Amino acid sequence: MTLDRQSLRVLRQAAVRGVVRHYGELGLTWIDETPTVGPVTGSCENVSTLYRVADGQYLTQTAQLFLEVELQSNAGVYAYVRSFRADKPDRRHLNEFGLIEAEFVWPETTAGKSRSRPAAVLDILLTQITAAVTAMLAGALDHSEAIRRLGGDIPRIEQAVRLARTGEHRWPTLSYHHALDLLNDTGRFGHLEFGADFGLKHEAALIELISKDYEHPSPVFITRYPEQIKFFNMKVDPADQDVVLSADLLLPTAGEAVGAAVREDHYPTLEKRLATSSMFAQLSATGQHTLHDFDPYLNLISSGRVPPHAGYGIGLERVLQFIVDASDIRSVSGIRQLLGELQPSIDS
Numbered sequence: 001m002t003l004d005r006q007s008l009r010v011l012r013q014a015a016v017r018g019v020v021r022h023y024g025e026l027g028l029t030w031i032d033e034t035p036t037v038g039p040v041t042g043s044c045e046n047v048s049t050l051y052r053v054a055d056g057q058y059l060t061q062t063a064q065l066f067l068e069v070e071l072q073s074n075a076g077v078y079a080y081v082r083s084f085r086a087d088k089p090d091r092r093h094l095n096e097f098g099l100i101e102a103e104f105v106w107p108e109t110t111a112g113k114s115r116s117r118p119a120a121v122l123d124i125l126l127t128q129i130t131a132a133v134t135a136m137l138a139g140a141l142d143h144s145e146a147i148r149r150l151g152g153d154i155p156r157i158e159q160a161v162r163l164a165r166t167g168e169h170r171w172p173t174l175s176y177h178h179a180l181d182l183l184n185d186t187g188r189f190g191h192l193e194f195g196a197d198f199g200l201k202h203e204a205a206l207i208e209l210i211s212k213d214y215e216h217p218s219p220v221f222i223t224r225y226p227e228q229i230k231f232f233n234m235k236v237d238p239a240d241q242d243v244v245l246s247a248d249l250l251l252p253t254a255g256e257a258v259g260a261a262v263r264e265d266h267y268p269t270l271e272k273r274l275a276t277s278s279m280f281a282q283l284s285a286t287g288q289h290t291l292h293d294f295d296p297y298l299n300l301i302s303s304g305r306v307p308p309h310a311g312y313g314i315g316l317e318r319v320l321q322f323i324v325d326a327s328d329i330r331s332v333s334g335i336r337q338l339l340g341e342l343q344p345s346i347d348s
Helices: 005-026 064-070 117-141 144-149 154-164 176-186 200-213 267-275 278-285 291-303 316-324 334-342
Strands: 051-054 057-059 076-084 096-105 173-175 220-223 240-244 246-251 255-262 309-315
Touching: 005 076, 005 096, 005 117, 005 144, 005 316, 005 334, 064 076, 064 096, 064 291, 064 309, 096 117, 096 316, 117 144, 117 154, 117 220, 117 246, 117 255, 117 309, 117 316, 144 154, 154 316, 173 176, 176 200, 176 220, 200 220, 200 246, 200 255, 246 316, 255 316, 267 291, 309 316
Parallel strands: 173 220
Antiparallel strands: 051 057, 076 096, 096 309, 220 246, 246 255, 255 309
């Protein structure tokens, strides 16, 4: 499926302008020098999708760990980067896409020694993500004719914006435990055990179940995922050591569009989680990496120079999928469309 590239470009730029304007209003600092090629610290959970370009150097998948360094001198930062994944492009995946990332220091309102402090930051994180994605949707709605030309469902977008700006200023939210129970109660997926990673069919079912009281399908947050399936620096929930203070935002049609977490600031826990993570097991199995590859980041956290913080990454193409109601992510990627025109068989 190929969409009108000019209309798509208008919406893409409007969404980015919307969130950048929002970050400016918040006072976040734009970091424009995150690496495109860097060490393995530029990877996400699944390091098997890294593009290796030289010994110890890869195309980066995220600027997260690099942005965290900037929190030594800034209370909040953001970047708009390209994320590279060695995946075969399909309806759900791209091997290059836009990623909008933000990291921020825990607000002073949560200061204190209470064990509930990190959990309070997760609530703040959900509110911030909702506001950021809403800014993207509102920016796109300024170009409603482009949305119509691309087959987007404007009332669905307007409902999402309306829900985000009322009540708790975040979209419907449920924990991973609750989501697992809901999916198992449907009987449509067999019996899912704790630790199962949700795919598109599970995400679509959860959106359907949670949206039954709304006129249109709604964005949904899933929080507190099992620690063994998430990135090593997501903070373990003090109230439940089996889960981390994480959140994924699911968007109708697109599925998971945002990944987020409170970051682990307790150095002994951070080091242990890295050493025992499935991500590091994959790396060490290659015989090319050791824990020392992460020394710059580990040393930074152990030094205490970075205050406790949280952050998230927004997949731009997934947001565009929601805006234009596109079931195939390749159809909202200008790069994939260009490659398709030059090499018609590339996505066949």
